Amino acid sequence: MSTPDQGLALHHLTVRFGGLLALDDVSLRVTPGRVVGIIGPNGAGKTTLFNVVCGFVGAQAGSMTLDGRPFRARPHHLVRHGIARTLQGVGQFNGLSVLENVLAGVRSGRKPEQQAAAALERCGIAEHARQMPATLPYAVRKRVELARALVSKPRILMLDEPAGGLDTDEIRWLETLIREADTTVMLVEHHMDLVMSVCDEILVLDFGKPIAFGPPDTIRNDPKVTDAYLGAAA
Amino acid sequence: MDRFLFLTFDGLSRGAVYAAFALALVLIWRAARIVNFAQGAMAVATVYAGYSVTNATGSYWLGFVVAIVGGLVLGAAVERVVMRFVDHSSPLNGVVVALGLVLIIQGVLGMIYGNEFLPAPTAFSRDAFEVGGVALLSRYDIFVFASVGAVVVLLTLLFTRTPTGLRMRAAAFAPDVSRLLGVPVGGMLTLGWALAAAVGSLAGLLVIPTELGLHPTAMDVVFISAFTAAVLGGLDSPIGAVIGGLVVGLLLSYVSGYLGATVAPMAVLILLVVVLLGRPDGLFTRARTKARAA
Structure with a gap:
């Protein structure tokens, strides 16, 4: 049984690239053992969010904690914290x-x-x-x-578009792998069937701003999400 | 035939040194995508340090060790203090900084040791053994082969059999991915520069006594031959550097022996031009090494 402090928590993260607001006051708690999906249209800030957690991009505002302690993201320390990440493509x-x-x-x-x-x-x-x-x-x-x-x-597995370029059988295999991973998973993905089937909670971003968070059924029926993303993705 | 055999063994001995020096260039190229034009000057600096120790203590081997360790330290220092801060957005930046280092190192060495050729000591006789009346190898040639062979074997073991070697290769192929796996990419880069400089020092220790002697510019011509060897083998290929070094050594030996020593430098430059025009990626660079991380 996890305590409220356990896991990774992102508090009010804001990232700007020049005049572009890539993340706008994004907060998220990733509870141990859960599969958390992060979805949104292209350019919504999903990968930027991953990059902040990994230390590739610095946030202008906000903070992160891991098990309740301040977490300073640095790429080569991620493994030490038990975090593994895949990249878009095959890296x-x-x-x-x-x-x-x-x-x-x-x-x-x-x-x-x-x-x-x-x-x-x-x-x-x-x-x-x-x-x-x-x-x-x-x-x-x-x-x-x-x-x-x-x-x-890893105790936290960050998957960045793992289904990209895969066929139906491969995606089914991936779905099983995530279900049986026996670890916390953060999943950035456009393949909605996969996201809706494996995720316990989903964060929806639009232009860097969180517009919804909740279990798949709630997200699927949220009109804001449908307007911003799912309508187009379906 | 006797002459051909002698020139062949002499060429292989010289080529082994070029191979070591080319290997040093390849190590840095693979790690940092920089042709380290300061490699020769750095090597000379460490050989001077070894020379000072040998003169002070009378021990060639103490000077030898000091030069190699000096290479490790100098290589690490150059990466940490200078190269790490170079803007790598253009490959020319690293080259210009390396050329600046050459001028600084050679200038400082000239101020400390003067600009005259100093006799560099050797540990073994350079008189060739005769087999069937044919002069073939000297003890010094055997020492050169053994030293370079040991370096090649040790580096191969390091890169293929140890976690550190795997991390060094990973860091060279895809730094960002390596960081995500916990590889200290900066540390691997420093280690690469240190190892390369130490191998360069070994090459300097081996070749300088066979040339005119110790001088701030003593490795300039050697650098051109070794660079040609590295380009011939493919700057990404350690085995190519070794084979390229041996080929350049043989070429220089045959040209010097049959056409005259004054023609030899021109032969190396012609080979360099031919390789750059005909196969700029070298003979041993495979497609898979050209395509770095996807």
């Missing part, structure tokens, strides 16, 4: 083999090769371990990135 080391790509994500512990092999097995791509990512189909490369994120056994 891989094309000069490293599939196994090496996943090995690079091993955080600690003994027998890193076994940990990497287990992650590859879990993602159903063990047979590609010795191959180079650039030679593999896009869907397999997406799985490599997921294996690399999962191998660190």
Whole structure:
């Protein structure tokens, strides 16, 4: 049972790029064990929100806490905090083999090769371990990135458009993976069937501003969301 | 035939040094996408440090160790203090700063040690063994092969068998992705520069005694040969640098032996031009290494 302070909390985050307000007073609590979706039209600020959590982008206002303590986002400290993130596209080391790509994500512990092999097995791509990512189909490369994120056994898994470019079968596999991930998941995604099926809560952004937050059924029936996004996405 | 054999072994010995120096250039190119034109001057600076220690203590090996450790420290310092703050939006910026470093280092060395060639000590005789009446290898050549071979083996083990090597390669391929995985990208870059400078120092220690001696500009011509070797092999390819170094060493040896020593520098430049025109990515750079992180 988690206490109210546990998990990641974003408090009134505001980010400006010059004259563009990318995030406008965004707050969000990510409770341990939950799957939280972040949706919105292109340019709504979803990836910017992820980038703030990861430390790639600094917020002009607002703060973050992790388990109730102030959280200063720095990319190379994320793993130490138990946070793993995938990127849009496939974000891989094309000069490293599939196994090496996943090995690079091993955080600690003994027998890193076994940990990497287990992650590859879990993602159903063990047979590609010795191959180079650039030679593999896009869907397999997406799985490599997921294996690399999962191998660190994160307490918070941030997935940035993991279904992009995948076919129906692959998305069904992804859905199962998220359900069985046994960790907190933050999911930025345009594929509404996936979002509505796996998420416990959904934050909707529009032009950087949060316009709705709640369980999928509430979001699906919210007229503001329908007007801003779902009407177009459906 | 005797002459050909002698020139071949001599070329391979020289080529091994170029290979080491080219490897140093490749290490930095892979990590930072900079051709470190200051590599030669940095190497000379550390060889001078080793020379001072050898003169003071009488021990060649103490001077040798000081030069290698000095290379590690100097490489790390150059990255931390200078290169880290260069605006990398244009590749020219790093090149200009490196050329500035050359002028500074050579100027300071000239002020401290003077601008005369100093005799550089060697640990082994350079008299060649004769096999069947043919002069082939000297003890010094064997020392060169062993040293460069050890460096190549150690670097290969580092990059392919250790977590640190994997992180260094990851940081070079995709810094942002590496950061997300907890890789200290800046630290890996510093380590890359330190290792490269140490390998450069080794090359300096090996080649300077075989040339005119110790001088602030002693590595300038060596740099051109090693740069050609690195371009020939492909700036992204460590194995290409080694093979390129051996090819350039053989070319220089054959041209010097058959056409005259004065023609040799021109042969290297012609090779460089031919490679840049015909296969600018080098002979050993594969498509997969050109395409960095997707």
